[in-house]
Structure formats: C-alpha cells, structure tokens
Amino acid sequence: MEAKKIKTKRNILNICMNNVVWILLVVSILIMGVFKSSFYSFGILSNILVQGTVLGMLAVAVSMVILLGDINLSTVGTAGFSALIGVMMMKKGLPIPLAIIVIPSVGGLVGLVNGLIVTKLKANALIETLAMNMVLQGSLLAVTNGNTISQLPDSYKYVSQGKIGIFPVLPIVLFVIFIIFYFIWNKTIFGRSLFAVGGNEHSAYIAGINIKAIKIGAFVISGLLSGLAGYLLSAYMGAVTSSFGKSYEMQCIAAAVVGGVSLTGGKGSILGVLGGTLLLTVIQVGLAILGIPSTMITLAGGLMIFVAVIIDASRSMYQAGK
Amino acid sequence: MDNNILLEIKNVSKSFGTTQALKDISIQIRPGMIHSFLGRNGAGKSTIVNIIAGVYPQTTGEVFFEGKNIKNLNIFNRQELGIRLVPQHENSFVNLTVAENIFVGLLPKTKRGLVDWKAMNEIAKKELVDYGLDMDPTEMVRNLSSIDARKLNIIRAMHGGAKLIILDEPTTALTNRERDELFVFIRKLKEEGTAFIFISHYLGEVKELSEEITVLRDGGMYPVENPKAVTEDYLSSLVAGEEVQLIKRRYKTEYEDKDKLFECKHLTGVGLNDVSLDIYRGEILGIVGFPGSGAREMCRTLFGINKLVKGEILYVGKKLPIKSPKDAIRNGVAYISFDRHREGLTPQFTVNYNIGMSILHSKLKRPFGFINLKKEREVSEKYKEMLKIKCNSIDDPIGSLSGGNQQKVVVSRSLGSDPKLLILDEPTIGIDIKSREEIILAINDMTRSGMSVIYLTNDYEELLRVADRLIFFKDARIVARVDNKDLSIDRITEIRDQVKGEK
Numbered sequence: 001m002e003a004k005k006i007k008t009k010r011n012i013l014n015i016c017m018n019n020v021v022w023i024l025l026v027v028s029i030l031i032m033g034v035f036k037s038s039f040y041s042f043g044i045l046s047n048i049l050v051q052g053t054v055l056g057m058l059a060v061a062v063s064m065v066i067l068l069g070d071i072n073l074s075t076v077g078t079a080g081f082s083a084l085i086g087v088m089m090m091k092k093g094l095p096i097p098l099a100i101i102v103i104p105s106v107g108g109l110v111g112l113v114n115g116l117i118v119t120k121l122k123a124n125a126l127i128e129t130l131a132m133n134m135v136l137q138g139s140l141l142a143v144t145n146g147n148t149i150s151q152l153p154d155s156y157k158y159v160s161q162g163k164i165g166i167f168p169v170l171p172i173v174l175f176v177i178f179i180i181f182y183f184i185w186n187k188t189i190f191g192r193s194l195f196a197v198g199g200n201e202h203s204a205y206i207a208g209i210n211i212k213a214i215k216i217g218a219f220v221i222s223g224l225l226s227g228l229a230g231y232l233l234s235a236y237m238g239a240v241t242s243s244f245g246k247s248y249e250m251q252c253i254a255a256a257v258v259g260g261v262s263l264t265g266g267k268g269s270i271l272g273v274l275g276g277t278l279l280l281t282v283i284q285v286g287l288a289i290l291g292i293p294s295t296m297i298t299l300a301g302g303l304m305i306f307v308a309v310i311i312d313a314s315r316s317m318y319q320a321g322k
Numbered sequence: 323m324d325n326n327i328l329l330e331i332k333n334v335s336k337s338f339g340t341t342q343a344l345k346d347i348s349i350q351i352r353p354g355m356i357h358s359f360l361g362r363n364g365a366g367k368s369t370i371v372n373i374i375a376g377v378y379p380q381t382t383g384e385v386f387f388e389g390k391n392i393k394n395l396n397i398f399n400r401q402e403l404g405i406r407l408v409p410q411h412e413n414s415f416v417n418l419t420v421a422e423n424i425f426v427g428l429l430p431k432t433k434r435g436l437v438d439w440k441a442m443n444e445i446a447k448k449e450l451v452d453y454g455l456d457m458d459p460t461e462m463v464r465n466l467s468s469i470d471a472r473k474l475n476i477i478r479a480m481h482g483g484a485k486l487i488i489l490d491e492p493t494t495a496l497t498n499r500e501r502d503e504l505f506v507f508i509r510k511l512k513e514e515g516t517a518f519i520f521i522s523h524y525l526g527e528v529k530e531l532s533e534e535i536t537v538l539r540d541g542g543m544y545p546v547e548n549p550k551a552v553t554e555d556y557l558s559s560l561v562a563g564e565e566v567q568l569i570k571r572r573y574k575t576e577y578e579d580k581d582k583l584f585e586c587k588h589l590t591g592v593g594l595n596d597v598s599l600d601i602y603r604g605e606i607l608g609i610v611g612f613p614g615s616g617a618r619e620m621c622r623t624l625f626g627i628n629k630l631v632k633g634e635i636l637y638v639g640k641k642l643p644i645k646s647p648k649d650a651i652r653n654g655v656a657y658i659s660f661d662r663h664r665e666g667l668t669p670q671f672t673v674n675y676n677i678g679m680s681i682l683h684s685k686l687k688r689p690f691g692f693i694n695l696k697k698e699r700e701v702s703e704k705y706k707e708m709l710k711i712k713c714n715s716i717d718d719p720i721g722s723l724s725g726g727n728q729q730k731v732v733v734s735r736s737l738g739s740d741p742k743l744l745i746l747d748e749p750t751i752g753i754d755i756k757s758r759e760e761i762i763l764a765i766n767d768m769t770r771s772g773m774s775v776i777y778l779t780n781d782y783e784e785l786l787r788v789a790d791r792l793i794f795f796k797d798a799r800i801v802a803r804v805d806n807k808d809l810s811i812d813r814i815t816e817i818r819d820q821v822k823g824e825k
Contacts, residue, residue, distance in 0.1 A: 188691045189682045196679055199670040206627070206665045207679035207735060208651040266670040 017315045021259050021275035024311070025282060028304075032286040039289060042166070049171035052281035054233045054245070056174050058252035059259070059277050060181055060270070061225035064218045066256055067198045069265025070125035072222050074114065075252060077136030079230030080244035082106040084140050086231065087149055087240050096156050100231060107227020108220050110136065115219030119212045141242045150239035160235035173232065177225075182270045194218055199266030254305045255280045262316075280305065327389070328353050328517050329374065329405075329486055334383030336369055336541075341724045343369045344541045347383070351486065351517050351534075356508070358520045358528045360561055361538035364726065364754035367521050370538070371488050374519070375407040376400040387486075404485030408475045408492065420466070421446035421459035423474060424481050453477055454510065468612075469500040473507055480511065487511075488519040493527060494780055497819045505531055523781065525554045525561070526812075539563045540755070563755075569762045573806055574605050574769075574790040583774055584743055586624070588633035593619035595798035596633070601743060601776070604769045608789025608806065609778040610818055616798040617778055618660070621745045624776070625657035626650040637742070651680055656741035658732055660748035660778075666732035667720055674702040674716040677734045684739065705734035709764050726757025733761055737768065744768070745776045750784060762788060782811045794818060 016023060032039040058075050065072035086103035090096060114132055117123045162169045185191040193214045196204040205211050234240050259276025261268030283304045287297050329351040336344040344366050351357050359367045373380045376397040385392055387403055395403070415423055421443045422429075430445070432438045446459035455473055463471065472492055479487050489508075493501045508518060508531070522528050528535060535546040537560045544560050546552060562568065584601035594616050601607060611617030622628045624635065626644040635642045642653045650657070659665035668676055678686060678698040685701065686694045702716040709730040713723055720728060729749070736744060744765065750758040766788065769775060779785055785792065786809055794802035794817060802817055 183692075187693060187695070189687065189693055190691055192675070192678075192682060192693060195670065196668050196675075199668040200664075202665045203668050204679070206647050206657065206659055207668075208648040208683070208739075209679070210646070210648055266668070 017318060018260075019275075020311050020315055021272055021279055024307075025275055025279045028279065028282050028286065032282065032290070035290055039286065044285070044289065046168055046171070048278070048281050048285050049174065050168050050236075051285055052277050053170045053174040054229050054236070055248055055251060055255060055281060056274065056277040057177055057225050057229040057232065058245075058248050059255040059273050060177065061222045061229065062252050063256040063259075063261045063268060063273050064194070064222040064225070065125065065129075066253075066261050066263060067194055067265060067268055068215055068218055069198045069201075069263075070118065070215075071253070071263075072114065072129045072219070073126065073249075074110070074129040074133035074136060075222065075226040075229070076245040076249045077133035077140075078107050078110045078223050078226035079233060079248075080140045080240070081110065081136040081230075082227035083230035083234040083240050083244065084143060084149070087152065087234060088143075090153075090156065091149075096153060100156070103231040104224045104227035107230065108224040111220040111223020111226070112216065114223065115216035118219065119215045137244075140240075140244060144240070144242045146242045148239050148241045152235070152238050157235045157238055160232050161238075170232065170236070177228075178270055178274050185270050190214070190217060195266050197266075251280055254309070258305065258309060326352055328355075328387065330386040330389075331370070331374070332384045332386070334370070334373060334380045334385065336373060336378075336381050338724070342541055344373075344380075345543075347543045349536055349543070349545075351519065353485065353517050354512055354515045355534060356512055356518045356520055356532045357534040357536065358522065358532035359536055359538055360522065360525065360528050360557065362523060362561060362755050362758075364752060364758070365538040365561075366541040367538055368490065368752070369541070371407065371490060371519065371521065374486075375405060375488060377407075401482060404483055405488070406479035406482060406484040406486070407488045407490065408472075408479055409490050416464035417462065419460050419462055420450070420457050420474060423463055424449065424459075424478050426478075428482075449477065449481060453480070454507070469496055469503060472496070472504060476507070476511070480516070484516060486517045486519065488521070490521050491523070492520075493522060493524065498815055499819070501527060523561075523783075524811075525557050529554060529557065537561055567759065569759050569766060569787065571606065571766050571788050571790075574602075575805075577602050577605075583638060585636040585639075586620075586633070587636065589620065589623060589630060589635070590632035591619070591623050591630050592628050593798050594623055594628070597798075597800055598633075599793070599800065601774050603774060604772050605790045606766075606769060606775040606777050606788050608785045608792040609776060609795065610782070610785070610792055610814060611778075611795030612818075615795040616800075617795040618747060619798070620795070621657065621747050621776060621778055624650070624743075625655055625745055627657075648683075651739050651741075652684075654740070654742035655745065656680070656736035656739055656743070657745040658736050658747060658749050660751060662725075662729055662732060662752070666735075667728060669719075669721055671720055672717050673706070673711065673713055673720055673723070673731055674699060676720050676731050677702040677705055677716075677738055680735050680739045701738055702734070705730075705737065709734060710760050724754070724757075726753035729753045730757060730761060733764070737764075741773060743774045743776070745778075747778050748780065749777075750779065750781065758784075782814045785814070786811065 038044065058079065061075045062072050082103045085106045086099045089102055090099035094102070110132065114129055117128050118125045158169070159173060160170050193204065193209045196207070196209055197211050197214045201211055230245070233245055255276040256273055257263060258279060259272035259274070261273060283301050284297070287300050292300055327350050331347055331349045334344060334347045335342070347370060359370065361367050372378055374385060376395060387405060392400060392403070415426060418426070424446050425442050430438045430441045443459045450457050450459060455477070457470060463474065466474065476487060492504060496504065512518060520528070520532060529549065532549060535549040537544040537546060537557065539561060540563065546557065546560070581603040582600050583603050586597065586599040589597040593614065597616065597620055609617045619628060623630055626646045626649050635644060637653065644650045644653060644655065647657070668679065678701065681701065682693060686698050688694045699716065705711070706716055711730045712727050720731060723731065733749070749761060765775060777785065777789055786806065789806050792804045792806060792814070793800055804817065
C-alpha cells in the first residue's frame with residue numbers, strides 16, 4: 001500500500017518533470033495575465049503564435065543537429081543568406097513562386113556543405129558551423145553594403161502577413177511543420193536512425209545504419225528549414241536587413257534545449273520543441289507588453305531562460321539519480 | 323579485533339535495481355596472503371572487487387581496512403590507504419615512458435617546480451631493479467610486451483604504497499610460461515608482506531597460487547576449507563553449482579561440400595595476413611587467439627568494420643560485396659561485439675527500439691520511408707520470448723535491464739536480421755550464468771535451422787561445450803585447425819602456446 005503510494009507519487013513527479021516546459025508555459029501565461037489582463041486578448045495570443053513561427057522553425061532546424069549530439073550555429077546565417085539570394089533573384093526578374101522555392105534550396109545546399117565537411121573531413125561541427133555562420137552573415141553584409149533590401153511584392157509577403165478571416169496564416173505553417181516533423185522523428189526510418197546515431201554512434205554503425213548519410217541528411221534538412229525560416233522572416237518584415245535574424249541566434253538553441261532536446265544527442269521530442277518555442281516567445285512578447293524598457297528585455301529574457309535551463313538540468317540529474 | 327587483519331569484509335550485499343549481485347559476503351585477508359576469488363563471468367567477482375576498491379558502495383554491510391571502517395572513503399582515499407586495483411584491461415599510459423607511468427600523479431619536482439626527469443628516471447631504475455625487472459625506465463610503455471606491462475602495473479601499485487593489490491584476471495592474455503613468470507613475481511612481493519586478491523576463472527592457476535580461495539556463485543560466497551587439499555573437480559563443481567543446466571552441444575561431425583556456405587579466400591587487411599577459411603552450414607566454429615593475433619580482426623573484417631585490402635568472401639560461390647556493417651547485414655552476416663556498451667546498446671532507446679535497429683531497412687520497411695511499428699513490436703516480442711528477456715515490457719528503457727538481459731537484446735538485434743552467418747565476439751562477457759546459457763541455447767537452436775556461427779571467446783570451457791571445430795590465430799594468420807574431439811582446456815592452451823612459438 002505504502003509502496004504503491006510512493007510509486008504514484010513518483011509517477012506524478014515523473015510526468016511533471018517530463019513536461020516541465022509546458023508547466024512553465026502555463027505559469028508564465030498566468031503570471032502575464034495577472035499583471036496585464038489584456039494579455040488574454042485574441043490579438044496578443046495570435047501575435048505570440050506569429051512571432052513564434054520563425055523561432056519554432058529555427059528551433060527544429062537546430063534540433064535536427066543537436067539530436068546527433070552536434071550543434072549547428074549557422075541556422076540564422078543560412079536563413080539570412082538564403083533569403084538574400086531569393087530576394088535578389090526575384091528583383092532580377094525570377095517569378096515569385098520560383099524565388100520562394102530557391103530560398104529553402106539555397107539553405108539545403110548550405111546544409112549539404114556543412115554536412116559534407118563535418119562527416120567527410122571529420123571537422124568539428126561547432127567550429128565549422130560557427131565559421132559558416134560568419135561567412136554567410138559576412139556575405140550578407142558585404143552584398144547589402146549595410147543597407148536594407150525592401151519593397152518586396154505583396155504576394156511574396158502573403159504567407160507571413162496574410163490572414164484567413166481574422167486568423168493569421170503564419171501559425172498554420174508552424175503547425176504543419178511541427179506535424180510533419182512529428183512523423184519524421186517518430187515514424188520514419190530516417191528519424192529513428194537520427195536518434196540512434198545521436199544515442200550511440202558506434203552501436204548504430206554496427207547495427208547497419210549508414211551514419212554518414214544520416215548526418216548529412218540531418219544537416220541538409222537543418223539548412224532547408226533555416227532557409228524556409230529565412231523566407232518567412234523576410235516576408236514578415238517585408239525586407240532583408242544586414243543584421244537579419246540576429247536575435248534568434250541563441251534563442252533557437254535555448255528553445256530546443258528548454259524543450260528537452262538533450263545536447264548530448266539522441267533525446268528529444270517535437271512537442272517539447274514546440275513548448276520551448278512558445279515559452280520563449282511568451283516571455284519575449286510578454287515582457288514587451290508589460291512595459292519593461294526595451295533595454296532590459298534581453299536581460300529579463302536571459303534570466304528567465306536561465307530558470308528554465310536550471311529546471312531542465314535538475315530534471316536530468318533527477319532522472320540520472322533514479 | 324585481531325590486529326593482524328588487513329581487510330575485513332563483513333556481511334556485504336549489493337543490489338543493482340532488482341538484481342542482487344552479492345549476498346552477505348564476509349571475508350578476512352591478512353598481510354602477505356594471496357586470496358583468490360574464483361567464479362564464472364557474472365558470479366560477482368568484479369562487484370566485490372569494485373566495492374573493496376571504492377568504485378561503488380555496498381548496499382548493506384561494512385568494509386574495514388586495518389581495523390578502520392572505510393565506508394566514506396572514495397577510490398582515491400582508498401588508494402592512499404594502500405588498496406590498489408590493477409584492472410583486467412591494461413590501464414597504463416602507453417604513450418608515456420615506464421618511469422612516467424610509475425610516477426604518474428606524483429612526479430618529482432625540481433626547486434623551480436619543473437619535473438625532475440633525471441631524479442625520476444634514477445629512482446625508477448632503482449625500483450625496477452629492486453623488483454627484479456630488467457626494463458629501461460625511458461622505454462615507451464607501448465613497446466613493452468604484455469607480461470612486462472602487467473608487471474609494470476603492479477609496480478605502479480607498489481610505488482603508490484600498496485598494502486593490498488587486487489589483480490583482476492591478470493593472466494588472460496598471457497601464455498603459460500609468462501603466467502609462471504608473473505606468479506614468481508607475485509610470490510616475491512607477497513613474501514615482503516603485500517597481500518593480494520587474485521581473480522581468475524582458471525581453476526588450475528588459482529589452486530597453484532593461492533593460500534585461500536573463496537568461490538563466488540550467483541553472488542553467494544562459498545569459502546574453500548584447506549584449499550591445498552581439495553581437487554580441481556571439487557572446485558569446479560563448487561564454481562558451477564547445480565542450479566543451472568549447462569548446455570552441451572551435440573557436435574557436428576559431417577562436413578559435406580554441399581554444406582560449404584562461406585568461403586573466405588586470402589583475407590588480408592589490418593592485422594590479418596592471407597587468411598583462408600571455409601564455413602559450413604549449421605556449424606559453430608570456435609576461434610582461439612590472443613588480442614592482436616588476428617582472431618578479432620578476422621571477425622571484424624568479415625563484418626565490414628575493418629577494411630578488406632585483399633582477398634574475397636564468397637557465399638555459395640558468389641562474391642559478397644561487404645564494405646560496411648550495412649553491406650554485411652544485407653548479405654546475411656551479423657556480428658555481436660565484445661564491447662556491449664560501446665557497440666551493442668543504444669542507451670536512450672527502449673528494448674523494442676534496440677531490437678529493431680538492424681532491420682529498419684529490410685523487414686520493417688514501409689513505403690515512403692515509414693517504419694512498420696506493428697511488425698517491429700512483433701519481432702521484439704518474439705525474441706523476448708525466445709531468449710527469455712526479463713523486462714516488464716518491451717517498452718522498458720534498455721538501461722533498466724541487467725547486463726545479461728541487455729546482452730540478450732543485443733543478440734536479438736542481430737538474430738532479427740535472419741543472418742546466415744552470426745559472428746560472436748566474446749558474447750558472454752560480464753553476464754550472469756543463467757543468461758549465458760539461455761543465449762547459448764538459442765544460438766545452438768538456430769544452428770539447427772542452418773545458421774552458421776563463428777564463436778570467439780577466452781573462456782575455453784565454454785568453447786569446448788559449443789564449438790564443432792577450433793581455429794587458432796597467431797601473428798595475423800591461422801596456425802592450427804583442430805576438430806573438437808578429445809580436447810581439454812589444457813590441450814587448448816598447449817596448442818595456443820605452441821603456436822605462439824615459445825622456445
């Protein structure tokens with residue numbers, strides 16, 4: 001009887017620990033509402049989803065590589081560079097739908113280069129993608145000469161700015177992407193292999209998994225998603241700036257990790273990444289709405305991510321000690 | 323308390339999760355005594371040793387060293403007290419010199435705080451001479467023979483002020499002659515008052531060397547009264563126990579040409595020089611060879627881990643293109659690694675996912691790259707039953723299983739791909755007896771339906787029970803082929819040492 005009680009207690013604790021990001025999300029939404037009841041308006045809540053879309057896609061992009069036990073620091077650089085190429089080609093007369101296809105393709109190509117260098121040349125992913133990011137952001141700066149490319153056509157911007165009735169289109173993209181990746185991660189051979197390689201590369205190799213192909217594939221998809229995020233952000237802002245997407249650089253990694261994607265590889269859930277994305281967005285948007293001076297937002301946001309990371313770390317320790 | 327007791331273990335038990343690894347062990351060891359732990363893989367030898375050395379704590383019971391309870395001391399504190407564990411695998415720093423290895427952690431310093439190399443080499447030379455070893459202190463450890471490396475490990479322990487040295491299977495890669503040399507060395511140190519715990523699963527050497535013997539079986543303790551007087555048969559029955567029925571294979575004796583499945587012709591690669599070999603349907607081919615002899619290299623080359631530089635592998639006359647484990651599995655070859663944790667398990671996965679790993683691209687493949695999850699569960703359930711894998715469900719994380727059951731999962735992963743040739747590289751290392759016999763039984767059954775097996779192990783008792791033929795490796799070549807007829811463990815070591823070319 002007593003043992004059973006302890007067991008249920010432990011189960012409840014387990015469930016809480018595994019869903020800590022969602023609990024934090026609810027708590028932070030409640031807190032925001034206490035301070036500012038207008039937080040619960042449709043406008044603000046849908047705004048959170050809109051703001052979360054780009055971050056969410058970048059978080060999935062970086063998760064693809066974190067699951068391998070590696071890291072991809074070039075997601076934002078890829079997003080900016082891909083958007084730049086697409087927009088420039090469009091300005092040169094490429095039809096808009098083709099330009100929209102070009103952007104993620106360029107991203108995928110960047111991912112392929114990353115993947116090849118990391119697997120074939122056995123370069124360290126951290127340094128390689130850091131260098132790639134600098135090259136891409138540097139190119140963006142060099143080409144734009146520090147100026148902003150704007151005046152993008154309306155049909156280019158539709159996905160990011162359009163509405164169906166009162167509902168913005170953008171969150172639909174977010175959910176479609178998450179559903180697709182739910183299937184990839186949980187139901188496909190590629191997804192399983194991805195987790196296997198991240199979990200124990202040697203064991204995966206002996207089990208007959210082509211680890212190089214899986215790694216390259218993960219980097220390509222990571223780049224593709226980064227490119228797509230680049231398109232959505234450029235369409236949302238209606239411009240490609242020279243410091244395109246900088247604020248997302250570390251946030252997307254934080255969203256993935258807070259969502260439970262383990263930095264050592266092989267562990268993570270797509271639902272967790274969604275939770276992490278929404279949590280970080282709520283914090284960002286919420287702090288702005290609460291009227292925290294914009295000079296303080298980075299600090300406050302950083303501290304809140306700290307809290308989330310510490311909770312996540314204690315979860316890992318709790319599970320290890322069990 | 324008797325002042326003359328160096329180490330006292332009092333009612334020590336240890337459990338890992340639900341598995342009880344040690345039950346109520348009590349042992350006393352005096353200075354200048356050689357005390358042996360005898361037992362099979364998984365009997366609890368490593369567990370008790372790790373508790374003494376402080377690798378992990380006991381669940382209940384006490385350990386006293388020189389009359390002091392050492393419960394709260396970690397492995398480093400215990401080393402300072404004089405308890406030194408010399409592990410089975412050589413743990414020298416192979417890219418440092420002999421002297422550096424002896425002094426590692428306590429390098430002598432000059433006045434300026436730099437390492438005093440000259441003093442170090444001089445002291446090292448003196449210590450080596452004192453212990454009767456003819457070694458150059460500036461020699462790189464990687465150039466030492468395995469016997470010298472073992473001795474160096476012991477000297478390292480002595481240098482650290484060891485009063486009790488635990489030798490975990492120190493003889494596994496040694497010839498009989500080198501073993502005798504090691505024993506002379508150990509006895510000499512013993513005369514000077516050092517106590518030894520000696521661990522081995524070879525009865526003969528244990529009986530020869532030790533003054534006290536404790537047999538461990540299934541975590542239980544069976545002290546041997548008057549060890550010099552008992553027979554090896556008595557020891558062996560004590561080690562085996564009665565509970566577990568040992569599988570004995572009915573050997574295959576007939577080899578017909580039509581049963582010749584695999585032909586390996588002139589295999590040459592890393593550590594493998596012109597090896598040719600035929601493998602027949604349904605046979606278990608035993609492999610004997612020291613590390614580096616080519617035995618393991620052949621296993622890993624056949625499976626596509628090591629690159630085949632020259633030669634070919636044929637299956638019923640057709641050349642097999644094996645360049646990676648993936649190719650090997652596709653062509654009906656499976657491999658179980660000696661290193662379960664590194665190359666066998668995916669720790670984040672469940673039992674089910676671990677078993678399914680090798681068949682994602684074959685049996686479990688569905689259109690558009692999806693996995694047939696239902697089929698995967700069926701396969702896992704089938705092997706859970708066949709190998710008697712003990713878990714609540716196939717959705718349990720693999721880490722929650724005992725070592726033996728984890729190994730069964732690894733075996734299931736390989737069997738799942740329906741191999742025509744299964745290569746086993748130390749498949750029973752570090753697992754309990756019951757699991758071992760269940761694995762052997764399953765593999766033996768599979769050979770009846772035509773699967774061939776290559777079986778590499780250092781446990782010759784096990785090899786004698788399962789192998790139809792034995793092949794001996796030395797210096798990257800096959801040097802002897804023997805049918806398993808009228809063989810004994812002694813005969814195997816004899817052939818092995820002969821072919822090792824001892825004068």
